Amino acid sequence: MSAADALEACLAQAHRAVWVFGLLGARLDDPRPADSFASSRRDRDDLLAALDARGATPPAPPASYELEVPSDLAAGRRLAQQVEQDAADAAAAAVRVTSGVERRLAVRLLQRAALRAVAWDAEPVAFPGLDRPDAD
């Protein structure tokens, strides 16, 4: 995977997160969607700037996403945690193929996704974004 591909994968996750947290904000009586929406939008904007600096033209986001609309807070929490897990996975992959300012951005994306995940009650883990075959 090239650095540009990895950053575009992160951008795709950020677009999805912005869409999901907008949806959750409209459906849940909870302050967290607004916070996550703002943070994810920051991710998106940082990624757009990074790709622009590369001279790349990232693909536009889809108009909507196929997913089960959460019916209650518990379902919303699960969806939010999954969105952040996916964002963390993409960011961790980007760290591996980037350097300099792009690696710094990938680290920031990973940290932000990890913090948003715990804000949605995910259990803290030793290595967010990494699939560990067995911790033992």
Add this chain to the structure above:
Amino acid sequence: MAERAGVLDDALRATGLEPVPQPDPSDERRLAQVRTTLSGVLAAAESQDSPEVATLVREQLDALGGADAGATAPAPRLTVALQDAADEVEAACLGAVSPALAQVLASASAGLLQARSLV
């Protein structure tokens, strides 16, 4: 050198990544410094009665080659120690030569930030 290279290989394997053929000496130094930093956080977590943080940091240390036996608890509160450690591990990540090590350290840094929620 062979023993130190083995530690880095073990660290990468433990986090599900492939070992590097010939670790850069500067990466070995970074990894050693990260272990010292994490050992200090572990000592702080144990002395400040935070078993969940201790478990998480111990898992990181196990994957990165083990704790330094002589580490002492840092002076700051545990939340400050975690933030400082996250910053130090991030700095090591940004300078890492090995892409795989950079990935592990970035993830560890994020894990330390998550651990503040346990304090």
